[in-house]
Amino acid sequence: MEDFLELIVSVGEAGSIYALVALAYLLVLRPSGIINFAVGEWAMMGGFAAVSLITWLKLPYIIGLPLSIMCIGAIAWVTGLVVVNPLIKRNASPMSKVLVLLGMLIVYRETSASLYGYDPLFVPMPFGFGRVEVGPFAGSSQSFFIISVVAVVFLLAWYFFERTIWGKAFEGVAINRQAAMLMGINLKIVGMSSFISAGMIAGLAGVLQAPLTSAHFLMGLPLAIKGFTALVIGGVGRVEGALLGGFLLALLEKLTIRYIDIPSGYALGVPLLLMIVFLLFRPNGIFQNKEAK
Amino acid sequence: MQQRLLWTIIIVFLASLCFVLGGYWADIYRKMLLVITLCVGFNFLFGVAGQIAFSHIAFYGIGAYSVVIFSSILGWPLPLAIFGAIALCGVIAIIVAFPASRLEGFYLALATLAFAQLFNVVIVQGGDVTGGPQGLSGFGQQDYFGFSFTDQSYTLVIVVLFLGTLLIITRLENSWFGRACRAVHDSPEAAEAMGVDVLFIKVAAFTITSVLAGVAGVAYAFIDNYVNPLVFSLEPMFQLLFMIVLGGIGRTSGAIIGAIVIFLAPEIFEEWVGRHYILGVGVLVVLSILLLPKGVVELFDRLFKTDKLMRKGQK
Amino acid sequence: MNNTLKFSRNLILAMGLLLAAGTAQAADPIKIGVITDRVGNSAAWAKPIEQGMEMAVNEINAAGGVLGRQLKLRYESDQSKPDVSATKARKLIGENVAAILSITTSPATQQAQTVTAKAKIVHMTPANSADYLTKKLDNPYFFQMGPLGSTQIRTLLAYNKKKNFKRVALVKDNSNLGSYLGKVFKTNLEKSGAKVVVEQTVEIGATDAIAQLQKVRAAKPDAIYHSGIVVSSMAVFFKAYHQLGLKQPILGSFNLSVPKYLEVIPGMMDGVVFIDAMDPSKPEAAKFMAKYKKAYGSVPFSLPAYGYDGVKVLADAIKKAGSTDSDKIRAAMATTKDWVGVLGAKGQVVDFSKSRAGFSVDGAVVRRIENNTHGSIVHSGTK
Numbered sequence: 001m002e003d004f005l006e007l008i009v010s011v012g013e014a015g016s017i018y019a020l021v022a023l024a025y026l027l028v029l030r031p032s033g034i035i036n037f038a039v040g041e042w043a044m045m046g047g048f049a050a051v052s053l054i055t056w057l058k059l060p061y062i063i064g065l066p067l068s069i070m071c072i073g074a075i076a077w078v079t080g081l082v083v084v085n086p087l088i089k090r091n092a093s094p095m096s097k098v099l100v101l102l103g104m105l106i107v108y109r110e111t112s113a114s115l116y117g118y119d120p121l122f123v124p125m126p127f128g129f130g131r132v133e134v135g136p137f138a139g140s141s142q143s144f145f146i147i148s149v150v151a152v153v154f155l156l157a158w159y160f161f162e163r164t165i166w167g168k169a170f171e172g173v174a175i176n177r178q179a180a181m182l183m184g185i186n187l188k189i190v191g192m193s194s195f196i197s198a199g200m201i202a203g204l205a206g207v208l209q210a211p212l213t214s215a216h217f218l219m220g221l222p223l224a225i226k227g228f229t230a231l232v233i234g235g236v237g238r239v240e241g242a243l244l245g246g247f248l249l250a251l252l253e254k255l256t257i258r259y260i261d262i263p264s265g266y267a268l269g270v271p272l273l274l275m276i277v278f279l280l281f282r283p284n285g286i287f288q289n290k291e292a293k
Numbered sequence: 294m295q296q297r298l299l300w301t302i303i304i305v306f307l308a309s310l311c312f313v314l315g316g317y318w319a320d321i322y323r324k325m326l327l328v329i330t331l332c333v334g335f336n337f338l339f340g341v342a343g344q345i346a347f348s349h350i351a352f353y354g355i356g357a358y359s360v361v362i363f364s365s366i367l368g369w370p371l372p373l374a375i376f377g378a379i380a381l382c383g384v385i386a387i388i389v390a391f392p393a394s395r396l397e398g399f400y401l402a403l404a405t406l407a408f409a410q411l412f413n414v415v416i417v418q419g420g421d422v423t424g425g426p427q428g429l430s431g432f433g434q435q436d437y438f439g440f441s442f443t444d445q446s447y448t449l450v451i452v453v454l455f456l457g458t459l460l461i462i463t464r465l466e467n468s469w470f471g472r473a474c475r476a477v478h479d480s481p482e483a484a485e486a487m488g489v490d491v492l493f494i495k496v497a498a499f500t501i502t503s504v505l506a507g508v509a510g511v512a513y514a515f516i517d518n519y520v521n522p523l524v525f526s527l528e529p530m531f532q533l534l535f536m537i538v539l540g541g542i543g544r545t546s547g548a549i550i551g552a553i554v555i556f557l558a559p560e561i562f563e564e565w566v567g568r569h570y571i572l573g574v575g576v577l578v579v580l581s582i583l584l585l586p587k588g589v590v591e592l593f594d595r596l597f598k599t600d601k602l603m604r605k606g607q608k
Numbered sequence: 609m610n611n612t613l614k615f616s617r618n619l620i621l622a623m624g625l626l627l628a629a630g631t632a633q634a635a636d637p638i639k640i641g642v643i644t645d646r647v648g649n650s651a652a653w654a655k656p657i658e659q660g661m662e663m664a665v666n667e668i669n670a671a672g673g674v675l676g677r678q679l680k681l682r683y684e685s686d687q688s689k690p691d692v693s694a695t696k697a698r699k700l701i702g703e704n705v706a707a708i709l710s711i712t713t714s715p716a717t718q719q720a721q722t723v724t725a726k727a728k729i730v731h732m733t734p735a736n737s738a739d740y741l742t743k744k745l746d747n748p749y750f751f752q753m754g755p756l757g758s759t760q761i762r763t764l765l766a767y768n769k770k771k772n773f774k775r776v777a778l779v780k781d782n783s784n785l786g787s788y789l790g791k792v793f794k795t796n797l798e799k800s801g802a803k804v805v806v807e808q809t810v811e812i813g814a815t816d817a818i819a820q821l822q823k824v825r826a827a828k829p830d831a832i833y834h835s836g837i838v839v840s841s842m843a844v845f846f847k848a849y850h851q852l853g854l855k856q857p858i859l860g861s862f863n864l865s866v867p868k869y870l871e872v873i874p875g876m877m878d879g880v881v882f883i884d885a886m887d888p889s890k891p892e893a894a895k896f897m898a899k900y901k902k903a904y905g906s907v908p909f910s911l912p913a914y915g916y917d918g919v920k921v922l923a924d925a926i927k928k929a930g931s932t933d934s935d936k937i938r939a940a941m942a943t944t945k946d947w948v949g950v951l952g953a954k955g956q957v958v959d960f961s962k963s964r965a966g967f968s969v970d971g972a973v974v975r976r977i978e979n980n981t982h983g984s985i986v987h988s989g990t991k
Contacts, residue, residue: 003822006852010818017815035399086583099538100582102531106575114569118652120839122872129876131851140851143816212815212847213840214872218649221527222813225406232403257808257819264809264820268782269414272407279404280392317698320723324691417787426787428690430718431744517694517722521715523784524691559692563685568647 002138007258009139009147011250016150017205019246021227022234023157024202026242029231030174031194034084034097039202040224041108046072046206047215048112051121061126069203076199079104080192088191105220113217120214123207146208153201157239170194229275304456311448323448323516325556326455327509332536332552333545334505337462339534340543341471342498343478345398347530348389348405351412352503354525355382356510358416358423361520365432366422375511382507383500390499394492409530416522428521447515454512458505463545465501474498535574539581540590547590554589637680638673638932640922641700641708643720648688650712653866653911657711657735658683660915663903664923674923675930681919688712690719697723697731706932707732707922711915714738715784721750730925730937734918735911737862738788742964749938752965753918753951753958755862755972757792759990760883763972764833764859765800767881767987777829777856778807779820779845781836789835789861797833805829810841817841817848825852832856837863839872846876857881862972865910870980877977884975885951885967886910887985896950909982910951917949921958921966953988 024039049068053059059067083104087097127141134144161167172180173190181187205223206215213219226249234245249271256270314322335349359381364374389408396404416423423429465471473494476484481491514520532555540551555574562570581589642661645654661681669678682705686693693716700708701723707730710717714736724731725747733741735754742752776797780790787809794804806827808820824832832854836842849858857879864882886893886909896916900908922937925944929936944966947958952971960966970989975982 003826007819007822010816014815083579083583090586092582092586095542096582096586099534100579102534102538103575103578103582106535107572107579110569110572110575113647114572118655119868120652120843120872122874129847129850131853139818140816140847209815213843216840219813219840222811226813228399228403229407232400254819258823263418264807265414265418265782265787268809268811269411272411272414276392276404276407276411279396279400279407315702317695317702320695320698324695417782425791426715426784427738427740427744428715428718430722430740431746517691517719519690519694519719519722521690521719523689523715559685559687568651568685571647 003258005136006138007254009137009143011247011254012147013139013143014254015230015247015250016146017209017223017246018226018230018249019243020150020153020201020205020208021223022231022242022246023154023239024198024205025227025231026236026239027194027198027201029236031170031190032084032088032097032173033094034101035228036101036198037098037224037228038079038101038105038108039198039227040220040222041105041112042072042076042199042202042220043206043209043223044215044217044220045075045108045112046203047123047210047219048116048121048206049203050123050207050210051116051215055121055123065126065204065207068207069200072203072206073196073200075108076202077192077196079199080195084195085191109217109220116215116217118217120216123210123215125211142208142211149204149208153204154239154243161239229271233275233278307452307456308449311445311452314448315444319444319448320516321557321560323451325553326451327513327516328533328536328556329549329552330455330458330509331506332533332540332548333458333462334502334509335533336537336540336542336545336548337466337474338498338502339537340548341466341478342474342495342502344393344495344499345402346393346405346499347402347527348393348408348412348503349506349533350525350527350530351409352382352386352506353510353513354412354416354520354522355385356507357514357520357525358429358510360511361429361432361514362422365429378511379504379508382504382510386500386503386507387496389503390496393499394495406527409527413522413526416525423522424520426522428519430519432518451512451516454508458509459545461501461505466545470494470497535578539578541585544590550590637678638675638926639680639682639703639705640919641697641703641705642681642683643686643693643696643700643708643710643712643716644683645688645712646683646685648686648712650688652868654711656908656911657915657918659904660900660908660912660917661709661711661734661919662915663900663912664916664919667899668919668923674926675932679919679923686712686716686720688716690715693717693720694723696720698727701727701729706730706926707934707937709734709918709922711735711918713784714741714788717741718744721745721747724749729934730922730941732918732922732941735914737785739792739965748942748964749934750964751941751960753921753967754914755883755885755967756965757789757861758796759967759969759972760789760861761793761796761833762969762990763883763974763987764881765796765802766990767974768831768859771831771857773830774802775805775827775829776802777824777827777832778804779810779824779832779834779836780808781810781838781841782812783836783838783841785863786836786838786841789837789863793833793835793861810836810845812838812841814841814844817844818852821845821848821852821854825854829856832858834858834860834864837861839868842869843873846873850876862910864977865975865982867909867982870977874980878980880977881974881986882977883972884910884982884985885972886913887953887973887988889985890950890952890954892948893950913950917951917958920949921947956989 021039028034028036046068049071053067054064083100084097125142127145130141132141132144169185172185230245230249233248234241252271257267338344338346356378360374360378363369363377364371417426419425473489476489477491477494485491536551536555537548541547558570558574645651665679665681684696686696697720708724710720710733717733717736721731725745728749730749732751737754737757739756739758778794780786797804806824808824810817810820860880860882862883865884897908925937925940929940942960945959945961949958953973956968956971958966973985974987976986
């Protein structure tokens with residue numbers, strides 16, 4: 001039982017990171033219908049930003065973390081402006097926007113590798129490494145840090161979408177662009193803020209993960225795939241879906257590894273298999289979409 | 294008539310290269326032709342039929358691995374092993390195609406992505422049957438009636454494979470089947486309303502292209518007589534995607550151009566810019582989408598009328 | 609101009625040309641092809657090996673070269689992709705290199721080997737550890753200098769003989785080398801009478817390894833053998849190990865001889881023992897380390913030494929062969945024995961006469977990580 005409780009914390013930590021990436025997908029997907037596979041690379045760059053600011057410049061986390069994610073937000077904003085906006089302006093197909101971001105994936109990765117090299121780099125943890133017990137649960141200090149930060153993020157996101165006028169504007173654009181525009185919602189601002197916030201969220205995922213695994217130019221792709229999986233499981237319509245999808249995916253992975261007795265190599269395949277089954281029978285995710293599609 | 298002449302020239306040219314190129318360039322030629330073959334099929338599935346299927350590379354792998362397993366582990370004679378490999382691809386493709394037909398867009402992408410990853414897991418865990426992480430090597434091409442392929446004649450085999458695939462794909466593209474695929478891509482409901490059997494079209498498109506990928510896989514196995522899971526992983530799959538994006542989605546000539554450009558990029562640019570050529574490819578893809586929305590093939594269209602090239606019976 | 613003058617002028621001209629041609633011939637460098645990785649998964653690992661190779665080449669050339677000719681390395685990058693490696697091998701063969709060195713991954717070397725076998729050109733890997741490279745293809749032109757996976761696990765087992773670990777855990781990652789070494793470890797562990805009670809894989813990209821290590825803890829093994837290589841998976845493995853309060857001794861492969869891990873998880877690996885091919889107290893190794901420090905400013909670990917020894921062995925073989933003819937070099941390599949390099953335990957030699965995998969079965973050492981550095985040698989060989 002003790003094992004299970006400690007495992008739950010591990011699920012919470014991994015699920016939080018997947019959920020952040022899923023949220024980053026969601027923030028761009030909802031208002032503009034674009035699937036941005038480069039979110040993984042944004043997370044990677046967040047990790048490298050942490051290397052520059054926190055490892056090398058030795059800034060304290062309280063400054064380094066926000067600064068890192070703002071850098072990625074800025075990169076995301078520039079990308080949106082220079083690469084995606086022209087496509088939106090000339091009414092290009094949704095696929096072309098997805099594909100141009102795939103091209104940017106390569107650009108981000110190779111540029112980062114040129115700047116930071118091919119070696120994995122160290123990022124310190126804000127609260128050091130240690131086993132912490134919170135009630136019946138036990139985990140590393142970093143795990144609890146991640147879970148708390150992500151909980152706050154999702155609380156803010158939920159509040160934003162459900163309770164503020166801006167959030168409603170986002171939803172409005174997601175449901176019907178034309179109508180939203182006619183109602184006076186500034187599509188450009190919505191578009192730009194969706195990119196900036198997605199960049200910051202993805203960057204945050206990287207800054208949170210890098211102390212655990214190191215910052216490395218190849219760390220983006222596994223994150224992008226896991227985050228996408230979490231998004232589809234949770235349902236692409238809602239913020240809560242991203243969170244739930246992240247946790248479900250992490251739960252699936254960890255429970256399989258811990259409790260199912262198959263050769264460990266195959267344990268990697270179980271979430272894949274279950275995901276395929278899930279897609280076939282419940283393709284809209286755990287939560288149904290908000291709109292009647 | 295002019296088209297026939299042009300095609301004859303192209304075929305003769307491609308075939309004669311087999312006997313002119315040696316060693317290194319012949320190897321580049323063979324591997325490039327296989328990549329173009331894969332690309333053309335993938336382009337039909339992705340661009341024409343509109344199915345975002347990352348399983349393409351897995352079928353390449355199923356073809357390669359099964360022909361090796363059938364011929365060198367089970368000891369079947371080569372022709373039977375080849376037939377078996379292709380048949381196996383067909384069976385698996387149909388089994389996957391039916392559930393896949395129920396999924397759209399990124400759900401299909403995710404499901405086929407998972408399938409490709411599963412294939413990789415199975416191969417790596419396969420123990421002695423698949424060779425696991427070390428792959429299968431040490432098998433040779435069997436002598437068949439005392440005839441075995443030399444380097445050059447094998448290149449010819451691959452040229453024939455490429456042309457065969459090209460023929461099948463362009464014929465399909467320009468037939469009622471191609472039109473039906475496009476209709477289903479644009480709007481399944483409308484297509485259904487017009488009397489198209491949507492399920493059949495989807496399953497057929499998936500199966501045909503996957504089998505073609507499998508056949509290419511069979512050819513790959515004997516290029517270096519070595520198969521390894523790394524060759525059939527996600528990275529080469531994404532490379533195929535970039536190729537058709539760069540070249541022009543939905544256009545066979547686009548797939549060919551994109552494949553050639555990205556495949557040859559390391560060979561040509563590594564000398565000058567070293568490892569930064571990958572960055573160059575990324576920038577190229579981005580620029581091509583921004584400036585040439587129909588793909589690089591748009592440039593070629595204006596110069597060489599490549600859009601007419603692939604269409605039969607057009608003046 | 610009268611005839612005698614004309615004749616003399618022509619004679620002098622002809623002699624001059626001949627002399628120039630002869631000198632050009634002598635100044636013609638011996639090209640050694642190197643298949644490396646500049647962009648892919650092995651880029652971080654290949655670079656130090658290249659540095660070691662450069663050092664060896666500079667040394668050899670400063671001393672007059674080989675057979676009066678300078679050595680030159682001709683690099684091609686295979687992106688760690690097996691099919692590209694085979695293509696690059698063909699390219700190098702087309703440029704008439706005297707031999708080819710492969711310094712990326714074992715599968716890439718294997719696919720390149722299918723090409724070099726047919727072309728009958730000497731092909732060597734200084735650092736790959738896969739047993740199958742010399743077993744699967746009957747290719748007399750291929751030589752391997754890296755410590756075989758089987759040698760590594762047997763050395764670890766010999767180190768443990770007194771401790772008698774009967775129930776062991778095996779942890780790896782899902783990289784190609786990690787999985788392969790895991791297989792080799794498992795086979796040899798079971799052959800030695802130990803029981804692998806639990807086997808776990810830490811996926812590349814995993815953010816923690818708690819589930820895996822809980823399973824390991826539940827099986828109560830006496831020791832944990834680790835065959836992985838990927839830095840991120842290693843990092844989360846050690847974090848979970850400490851977090852769960854595990855105390856079992858950890859034994860690693862030669863991958864741990866690379867100090868990268870110590871930078872990323874400082875202080876977490878103390879007490880871990882691993883396989884190394886380098887014993888710093890061996891005179892050849894100490895000399896090498898001093899030279900490297902002078903050239904590059906830092907103390908080298910094993911990887912540059914692989915490159916260094918690889919080039920030196922090849923150069924010696926070419927010298928012995930007296931020519932750059934492939935068959936002669938092959939014969940010279942195949943009769944190379946009692947060759948002492950930087951790598952290898954004290955008293956051990958490289959011997960290709962009995963097996964094309966020349967690293968001595970007793971050539972590996974076991975080192976312990978102490979105070980976050982590679983510490984003392986605690987065992988040597990398989991006895």
